Amino acid sequence: MNTGSIIGPAMSGLVIGYWGQEYTYLINAVSFLAVITALISMGPVLQETKAVGNLASALTDIREGIRYILRQQIILSSMILDFFATFFSSANTLLPYVARDILHVNEVAYGWLASAQSIGAVTAGVILSQFTNIRRQGRLLLGSVTVFGLAIILFGFGYRAGPQAIIAGISAGYILTFLALILVGAGDSVSTILRNTIRQLQTSDNMRGRMTSINQIFFQGGPQLGEVEAGIVAQVFSVPAAIVSGGVGCILGVIWISRKWPQLRNYNGDEPILAGATAE
16 A cells, blocks of 8 residues: 555656646546456455344444443553544645745655655565564554654754755755655554554454444544644644644654553553453
């Protein structure tokens, strides 16, 4: 997924620069033929079915899932950490403005900026995959989100490195911004891997579906609300102020969660996997 996120934006910059923006939508539409072909090739998939309950039973299941998560402090704190990280650090929303009006780069250079986070994510994912039996996962998780927030702050200040060209016409501000976005992607990748692993292992089988559903509220809601927050702060103050304040907010969130839920900070990774737990 992240490899595609590297190639796609980089190619889109070339397409916009040489053919026009409308062709990016055309190529994107045609690319879905591969997805449709893959779905057709799967054929019928056997799956276990269960009689659909009424609305009352569905609401009961939802309440049980919420109560279960509220009692599992590690799961709850990791979800809130996820929300804070995405809410305060929605750098992608303001990236086009930074590229055009602050760094003054063309479409191709913007495409590479859009790929930078995925480059960091792939690099961090490959490195992390080489380790087994990772311990002190809680501290590593909090540390990766802290790096994520610091990189967002660096992204907000990157343009101050100056507009002078230092390599093949590329400015110092552009290079620093590009490196900051790589760090953003790396920190996000490590934290995402650890958060997902912790939640899956610490959730009993009968609650995993409901846990995942509730987690999607945090995972999807954070970035969407964060984009609104970033736009408002940028309008009232400035784009760099919106980016930097988001990074600071992310770090403050890490500090608060670390103190509020020491269970997450002290999570090692070799704790017994929960099994058979119920939402009483």
